[in-house]
Amino acid sequence: MNARVSASVYTSHVPAIGAALDNDKTAEPHWEPLFAGYEPSKAWMRDNTPDAIVLVYNDHATAFSLDMIPTFAIGTAATYAVADEGWGPRPVPEVQGHPDLAAHIAHSVIQQDFDLTIVNRMDVDHGLTVPLSLMFGRPDSWPCPIIPVAVNVVQYPVPSGQRCLNLGKAIRNAIESYDEPLNVQVWGTGGMSHQLQGPRAGLINAEFDAAFLDQLIADPANLALKPHVDYLREAGSEGIELVMWLIARGAMADLAGGSAPTVEHRFYHVPASNTAVGHLILAESGAETP
């Protein structure tokens, strides 16, 4: 029995969400509706804890300065320290990696013509730890190993939606060729509409976000064709993070000829700090990939 992809999870990774959790503000009126939206997700995660998570996120000028800007980087380390992004490190557990599966994915994906950068040491920032907090709450240790996949969406040019979808397909192939019967989830994080800079800061486009979620579920192949400028103009300069969701979506069975996933949970909330928060859980429907 080989490893398999069982589900994909999508969520925004707003740093203020981490701060609200870490400072016990989740019951405050501004935050309560947001955290309520993730209660079903935490229950689902308790019932569906995987053996490993491939977590796609972007580094926010934390591990990667302007000295080196890898487009796609995979972490193959045993552990990842929680970064000090300027406010001091978040009080959350250190992240455990899965070096063997990560090395296998790197090997397989690079041989499928994706030039991944291999990272043996990096600190992980809110892009990776906030999704873990939203889905797992505040445990003493994270319940499974994490393989970080960092995508450059900070300095242009960033990878295209099509490239991201194709990388997801390659990651699926890699997981399915790993010869241990592991249950693996692939997560895509960032977004939804938001802009953190300039006089247009605070932009939210709920109509764009709803259409994005609909199309991500039902028609990812065409969503992947959306040009960058559409994200920038319609979803704000930092809304471009949404291309990362296509990596997780590309790892699902229907893009390899299998059946469509089921929607286990869908949630949308405005605002968290400056940002529209979107969240989806898509589970494989159980039919085998041919």
Added chain:
Amino acid sequence: MAIDKPYLDIPGTTVFDAAQSLKGYWLNQFCMSLMTADNRARFLRDERAYLNEWEMSEVQRQSVLDRDMNVMIALGGNIYFLAKIGATDGKSFQQMAGSMTGMSEDEYKAMMASGGRPIDGNRYVGEAQ
């Protein structure tokens, strides 16, 4: 062939591309140095002396002293780097983003609470609100 930049007609927005990155290299690298408590303390003790250690232009140094984020961005700063200055000052991302809009902190907070800045009128430079 020149690099195609179809994003230049988006109002109130500076896309952090290679040209901006080149201008802002040292400004952004200075920001990276604020990821340790020791450096944050040293910066706050004598900002001018700390900034003088970096190969930034004088206008870049002044924009940091002024905490003028729109100027820092025009001079090649990127928000995720500049956020480390805000963090050093104990500010949130909402306070930092709001500071660039010409709105007061309370006005910006109220706009976000009521659904954010609308997209209509904000797609193209010169578009009527």
